[in-house]
Amino acid sequence: MLEKALTGSKRYWTWITFLLAFIVAGVLAYLHQFDYGLGVTGMSRDVSWGFYISQFTFLVGVAASAVMLVIPYYLHDYKKYGKIVILGEFLAIAAVTMCILFIFVDLGQPMRVMNVILHPTPNSILFWDATVLNGYLFINLIVGWTTLTADRKGTPPPQWVKPFIYLSIPWAVSIHTVTAFLYAGLPGRHFWLTAVMAARFLASAFASGPSLLILLCLIVRKVSKFDPGREAIQSLGKTVTYAMFANVFLLGLEFFTAFYSQIPGHMHAFQYLYAGIDGYSKLVPLMWTSTILAVFALIMLVNPNTRRKEGMLALACVSVFISLWIDKGFGLVVGGFVPNPFERITEYWPSLPESLVTLGIWSIGFLILTILYKIAIAVRERTASWPELH
Amino acid sequence: MSINRREFLKIAGASTLFGLTGTAAVEEILRTNADAAVLKGPNALNAKRWAMTIDVNKIRSEEEYRKITHACHSIHNVPDIGNKKDEIKWIWEEEYENSFPGLSDEFVPDHIKHKPFLLLCNHCAKPPCVRVCPTKATFKRPDGIVAMDYHRCIGCRFCMAACPFGARSFNWRDPRPFIKEENKEFPTRMKGVVEKCTFCSERLARGQKPACVEASNGALTFGDLEDPNSEVRHVLSTHYALRRKPDLGTGPSVYYVIGGGTEHA
Numbered sequence: 001m002l003e004k005a006l007t008g009s010k011r012y013w014t015w016i017t018f019l020l021a022f023i024v025a026g027v028l029a030y031l032h033q034f035d036y037g038l039g040v041t042g043m044s045r046d047v048s049w050g051f052y053i054s055q056f057t058f059l060v061g062v063a064a065s066a067v068m069l070v071i072p073y074y075l076h077d078y079k080k081y082g083k084i085v086i087l088g089e090f091l092a093i094a095a096v097t098m099c100i101l102f103i104f105v106d107l108g109q110p111m112r113v114m115n116v117i118l119h120p121t122p123n124s125i126l127f128w129d130a131t132v133l134n135g136y137l138f139i140n141l142i143v144g145w146t147t148l149t150a151d152r153k154g155t156p157p158p159q160w161v162k163p164f165i166y167l168s169i170p171w172a173v174s175i176h177t178v179t180a181f182l183y184a185g186l187p188g189r190h191f192w193l194t195a196v197m198a199a200r201f202l203a204s205a206f207a208s209g210p211s212l213l214i215l216l217c218l219i220v221r222k223v224s225k226f227d228p229g230r231e232a233i234q235s236l237g238k239t240v241t242y243a244m245f246a247n248v249f250l251l252g253l254e255f256f257t258a259f260y261s262q263i264p265g266h267m268h269a270f271q272y273l274y275a276g277i278d279g280y281s282k283l284v285p286l287m288w289t290s291t292i293l294a295v296f297a298l299i300m301l302v303n304p305n306t307r308r309k310e311g312m313l314a315l316a317c318v319s320v321f322i323s324l325w326i327d328k329g330f331g332l333v334v335g336g337f338v339p340n341p342f343e344r345i346t347e348y349w350p351s352l353p354e355s356l357v358t359l360g361i362w363s364i365g366f367l368i369l370t371i372l373y374k375i376a377i378a379v380r381e382r383t384a385s386w387p388e389l390h
Numbered sequence: 391m392s393i394n395r396r397e398f399l400k401i402a403g404a405s406t407l408f409g410l411t412g413t414a415a416v417e418e419i420l421r422t423n424a425d426a427a428v429l430k431g432p433n434a435l436n437a438k439r440w441a442m443t444i445d446v447n448k449i450r451s452e453e454e455y456r457k458i459t460h461a462c463h464s465i466h467n468v469p470d471i472g473n474k475k476d477e478i479k480w481i482w483e484e485e486y487e488n489s490f491p492g493l494s495d496e497f498v499p500d501h502i503k504h505k506p507f508l509l510l511c512n513h514c515a516k517p518p519c520v521r522v523c524p525t526k527a528t529f530k531r532p533d534g535i536v537a538m539d540y541h542r543c544i545g546c547r548f549c550m551a552a553c554p555f556g557a558r559s560f561n562w563r564d565p566r567p568f569i570k571e572e573n574k575e576f577p578t579r580m581k582g583v584v585e586k587c588t589f590c591s592e593r594l595a596r597g598q599k600p601a602c603v604e605a606s607n608g609a610l611t612f613g614d615l616e617d618p619n620s621e622v623r624h625v626l627s628t629h630y631a632l633r634r635k636p637d638l639g640t641g642p643s644v645y646y647v648i649g650g651g652t653e654h655a
Contacts, residue, residue, distance in 0.1 A: 037564060107546055115544050121525060123521050343488060
C-alpha cells in the first residue's frame with residue numbers, strides 16, 4: 001500500500017518538501033548537539049529537563065487519545081467512527097514515533113541507549129515507559145495496517161487482530177499513566193508530587209488528541225474526496241468538551257491544595273508559573289495565554305450553538321491544542337524544576353539549536369502522519385462508494 | 391568482550407593500588423576507566439554504612455571552606471567551567487536558608503543564617519536516584535555509598551530530577567579542557583554523563599579518609615553509622631545535628647552539627 005504515498009498532487013509534494021526542509025535543519029542542529037553535547041540547549045544544572053522531555057510528555061497524550069475512537073467504535077459499536085478510527089491509530093503511530101525520538105535526542109550518551117535493554121531495571125519508571133511506548137507503537141502498527149489492508153480488499157478485518165484492538169485500550173491508558181509516574185513519584189519535586197498527575201495527564205490527553213484529530217479530519221475533507229463525516233466530528237467535539245472540563249477541574253484541584261494548605265513548597269511552582277517570583281517571570285505570559293485559551297475554548301465548546309458550527313469548533317480545537325501544549329509541553333516540566341532544591345531560581349528558555357531539533361522531530365512526525373493519511377485516504381476514496389462493511 | 395575488559399581493568403587497577411606496577415600504559419587505562427576498577431587494597435577502610443558529620447562552627451573562614459572544596463575538586467578532576475549553566479560541583483557552599491529550606495526564619499542567629507554550609511551528596515539510605523536510574527549506572531554499594539558507573543550512564547538525567555538535594559551535575563559539554571591540573575590517578579569524565587560525590591570510595595579502598603575530611607582540620611568526621619564506637623556516632627551522641635530534608639524519607643548520611651557539644655574537653 002505504501003506506493004500510494006508516492007503519487008500525489010503538486011500541493012502534496014510542496015507540503016512534503018516543506019517538511020523535509022525542517023527535518024534537514026533539525027538533523028543538522030542535532031549533529032551540532034551530538035558533537036558539542038547537550039550544552040547547546042537552554043537546559044542547565046538546575047533545569048535539567050526542557051523542551052525535549054516536555055514535547056515527549058505532551059505527545060504521549062496525543063498518542064493515547066486514539067483510544068477515544070477505539071472505545072466507541074469497537075466496544076460500543078458506534079458506527080460513525082468506522083471511517084476515522086484508522087486516522088486515530090495512524091495519529092498514534094506518528095505521535096509515539098515523535099515521543100521515542102524526543103527521548104533519544106535528550107540523551108547525553110545516545111550511543112548507549114541500548115543499555116536500557118542490556119541492563120533492564122524494573123524499578124525505574126523510564127524502563128517501563130520505554131517498554132509501554134514501544135509496545136503501543138507495535139500494537140497500532142499491527143492494528144492500523146491490518147484493518148486498512150482488509151478495508152482495501154473489501155473484507156472484514158481478520159479475527160486474530162481483535163485481541164490487539166482490545167489490548168490497545170488499556171495500553172493507551174498505560175502509556176500516559178506510566179509517563180505521569182515519571183514525575184509523580186519523585187520526592188522533593190512538590191509540583192509533580194501529586195496523585196492526580198496521571199488523571200490530569202489522561203484528561204488533557206483526551207482533550208488535546210481529539211482536538212488535533214478534529215482539525216485533521218477537517219483538513220482531510222478539504223484536500224481529498226474522503227469525508228470523515230460531520231457526525232463523527234461532532235462526537236469528537238463532545239469528547240474534547242468533557243475532557244477539557246475534566247482537565248481544568250483537575251488543575252483547579254491542584255491550585256486548591258497548594259493555596260488552601262499554604263504549604264510554601266506546594267505553592268512555589270504555581271507562583272513562579274503564573275505570577276513570577278522575585279522578578280523571574282519568563283513563563284508567566286505563556287501560562288496566561290494557556291489559561292485564556294482554555295477559558296475561551298470551554299465557552300465555545302460548552303455552547304452547542306458554537307460547537308455545532310464547524311468553523312467555531314475548529315477555532316476551539318486550535319485553542320485547546322495550543323493551551324494544552326503550553327501547559328504540558330512547556331510549563332509542567334519546567335515548573336517542576338523551579339525553584340531548585342535550594343529554593344533558588346534558574347530560568348529556562350529553549351535555545352535555537354534545541355528549537356530546530358524540536359521542529360525537526362515535529363516535522364518527522366507530520367511526515368509520517370502525512371504518508372499514513374495519504375494511504376488511508378487513497379483506500380477510503382476508493383471504497384467510499386461501497387456499502388458499510390462492519 | 392566487556393567482561394574481559396572489565397576483568398582486565400580490575401587486575402590493572404588492583405595492581406596499581408598495591409603498588410606492584412605503575413607503567414604508563416596502566417595509568418593511561420586507569421585515567422579513563424578507573425571507576426570500574428576500584429578494588430580494595432589490604433588497608434581498605436570498611437563500614438556497613440558510611441556517614442559524615444560536618445561541624446559548621448568549626449569552619450571559620452572562607453579560606454577554610456575553599457581548602458575543603460578544592461581538596462575534593464582537584465583530586466577528582468572536577469572541571470571549573472566558569473558559568474552557572476554548565477556548572478559541575480561535588481561539594482560546595484550554600485547559606486543556611488538554601489541548605490535547609492523551610493527551617494529558616496527571621497530570628498535565626500546571624501552566625502547561623504549567614505554561615506556557609508557545605509553541601510554534597512547525602513549517600514541516602516534509600517536513594518531516589520538509584521531507584522529511577524534505567525540502567526543501574528548509579529547504584530548503592532553494600533557500604534552505603536551511592537556510586538556511579540560513568541560508562542553505563544546514558545545521560546537521561548532522571549537521577550537529577552529525582553535527587554531532592556541537587557547533588558548531581560551533568561556534563562553539558564566536554565569537561566576535559568576545563569580541568570586545571572589533571573590528577574592522572576582518577577578518571578576524567580566525558581560529555582553527556584552525570585557525576586557527583588563518591589564519598590572518596592577510591593581513597594577508602596586505599597585506607598584513606600575522604601579528601602574533604604582530611605582537609606577540614608577536624609570539622610568533618612567520617613565513619614560507620616552502624617558502629618556505636620565510630621567517630622561519627624560519637625559526634626552524633628554528644629551534639630545536636632540536622633540532616634537536610636529528613637521528612638522525605640531518603641535517609642541522608644550527612645549530618646550537620648549546629649550547636650555545641652555536651653562534652654567537656
